[in-house]
Each structure stands twice: as C-alpha cells, then as structure tokens.
Amino acid sequence: MPVITVEGAPLNFEQKKFLIESLTKIASAIMNVSEKNYIVLIKENERDNIGLGGTMLSQRND
Numbered sequence: 102m103p104v105i106t107v108e109g110a111p112l113n114f115e116q117k118k119f120l121i122e123s124l125t126k127i128a129s130a131i132m133n134v135s136e137k138n139y140i141v142l143i144k145e146n147e148r149d150n151i152g153l154g155g156t157m158l159s160q161r162n163d
Contacts, residue, residue, distance in 0.1 A: 103134055108144040110151060110158060117143055 105124050112120065121141045129136040148159035 102138045102140055103128065103132065104140045104142065106142045106144065108146060110148050111145045112143070 105128060107120065107124070120143065124141055125136050125139045128134075128139060149157055151158045153161065
C-alpha cells in the first residue's frame with residue numbers, strides 16, 4: 102500500500118478532505134494503483150514550529 106505523508110501548518114476539515122481526495126486521485130492515476138490502496142497521513146505543525154527563511158511562519162505577514 103502506498104503511503105503519502107504531508108507535513109505543514111494546521112488545516113481545517115474541508116482542506117484536509119480535499120487534500121486527501123486530490124492526492125489519492127492523482128497518485129493513483131500516475132502510479133496505476135487503485136485509490137482504495139492509498140494511505141494519506143497529514144502531520145500538522147503549529148505555525149510557531151515551522152521556520153521559513155529564518156523566520157517562524159507565525160511571524161510572517163505573507
């Protein structure tokens with residue numbers, strides 16, 4: 102069973118649902134593996150725990 106792992110800032114329910122559906126669908130098409138065999142894991146990190154360019158995401162305005 103293929104496993105897709107995504108790490109990022111917290112998402113709401115609808116975003117997670119769309120992400121899981123979309124990743125599963127496109128990966129299935131590319132790898133020619135049935136959608137029912139995919140596992141998608143979402144690891145959420147608080148914005149204070151993610152740094153980009155030396156700055157915490159919680160401190161960025163963009």
